[in-house]
Amino acid sequence: MPHVITEDCVSCGSCVDSCPNGAIIEGEDRYEITDDCVDCGACVDSCPVNAIKEN
Numbered sequence: 677m678p679h680v681i682t683e684d685c686v687s688c689g690s691c692v693d694s695c696p697n698g699a700i701i702e703g704e705d706r707y708e709i710t711d712d713c714v715d716c717g718a719c720v721d722s723c724p725v726n727a728i729k730e731n
Contacts, residue, residue, distance in 0.1 A: 678713055678730060678731055679713060679715065679717075679720065679728050679729065679730055679731060680709060680729055680730075680731045681706055681708060681728050682729055683705075683706065684727035685706035685707060685723075685725070685727040686724075687702075688724060689707075690722040690723060690724060691707060691719035691722055691723055691728060694718040694721070694722035695713075695718055697712050697716075698712065699711075699712035699713040700713075700719060706727075709728075
């Protein structure tokens with residue numbers, strides 16, 4: 677899993693919409709990136725609060 681979604685996530689869903697592999701799912705407190713992530717970076721670019729970081 678090349679990226680992680682930090683506690684700064686506001687659950688806006690931009691990352692989910694931007695992920696071409698459907699690798700982001702709704703978690704208990706915030707969205708989570710699954711092992712289907714191919715490290716394309718689309719989610720990083722779409723996050724308005726910069727909550728997605730490299731693992």
